[in-house]
Amino acid sequence: MTQGTETQTSAARSAAGVLPLIETRGISKSFGGIQALDDVAVHLMPGEVLALLGHNGAGKSTLIKMLSGAYTPDAGQVLMNGQEVHLSSPRAAQLLGIETIYQNLALADNLDVPANIFLGRELLKGGRLDEDTMEFESRKVLDRLKVNLPDLKKPVFNFSGGQRQCIAISRAIYFKAKVLIMDEPTAALGPQETAQVNELIMSLKNEGVGIFLISHDMHDVFDLADRLTVMKGGRVVGSSQTAEITQDEVLEMIIAGKVARRAAGLS
Numbered sequence: 001m002t003q004g005t006e007t008q009t010s011a012a013r014s015a016a017g018v019l020p021l022i023e024t025r026g027i028s029k030s031f032g033g034i035q036a037l038d039d040v041a042v043h044l045m046p047g048e049v050l051a052l053l054g055h056n057g058a059g060k061s062t063l064i065k066m067l068s069g070a071y072t073p074d075a076g077q078v079l080m081n082g083q084e085v086h087l088s089s090p091r092a093a094q095l096l097g098i099e100t101i102y103q104n105l106a107l108a109d110n111l112d113v114p115a116n117i118f119l120g121r122e123l124l125k126g127g128r129l130d131e132d133t134m135e136f137e138s139r140k141v142l143d144r145l146k147v148n149l150p151d152l153k154k155p156v157f158n159f160s161g162g163q164r165q166c167i168a169i170s171r172a173i174y175f176k177a178k179v180l181i182m183d184e185p186t187a188a189l190g191p192q193e194t195a196q197v198n199e200l201i202m203s204l205k206n207e208g209v210g211i212f213l214i215s216h217d218m219h220d221v222f223d224l225a226d227r228l229t230v231m232k233g234g235r236v237v238g239s240s241q242t243a244e245i246t247q248d249e250v251l252e253m254i255i256a257g258k259v260a261r262r263a264a265g266l267s
């Protein structure tokens, strides 16, 4: 699918009254002489997982850093529910409900689960939350997301990588993330832990959270993503529903920047 087609589908969606949770239009960014993003249009619907794929240097990290407020674009717009937003800082992005879960997630190892869920945000509603309230609220969000942790009062270094990733995701959801950006969320995990995190991602979809997923694992991409977008040289070179494309065609697109054999919905 080309950039032009993305714009047409965006118009069709608006006409049907379904607005993307978030979309970019004509986003560009360069660093010195390097064009990291060139006229990028992507969108994410509520409850959708969109995989961002591409070789090293394709522009994926620059795009998600832009969406998480770490970089500002040289040109283009970001819209949430049809309204232009300015993601001028990570805090600004968080306040709009955009949370980023990085591969090397930032949990404070020596603190327990509630302290991690409320890390940096204990001073809510004008007063410091007491420990019982933080534990009660933490248990509530973990139960809602079906994250099973035996003892919340243990320092989090006691938990497995998968459980820690689930704590970081629960923290984002507790603070009302509508858009979750996940950069290789299962890269450091074994199969069982990966399954645990993937199960949580599926329950977030059911809550209407939209997820950008960067992953090099094609199994995860095809298990989790509804749609995928391939980038190369800072441009979007193709998009497809995962149900309408094969893994081989995706790999071809990543390598060549286009599909040699025509796949449904692609040009």
Ligand SMILES: Nc1ncnc2c1ncn2[C@@H]1O[C@H](COP(=O)(O)OP(=O)(O)OP(=O)(O)O)[C@@H](O)[C@H]1O
Residues within 6 Å of the ligand: 031, 034, 035, 036, 054, 055, 056, 057, 058, 059, 060, 061, 062, 063
């Ligand atoms: N802060 C920066 N300063 C200079 N160049 C940068 C900066 N950030 C990204 N780039 C360049 O922008 C281009 C896109 O990089 P980006 O990291 O977004 O790609 P990527 O698809 O995420 O790759 P990877 O999978 O390796 O993370 C690359 O050529 C990269 O060197």
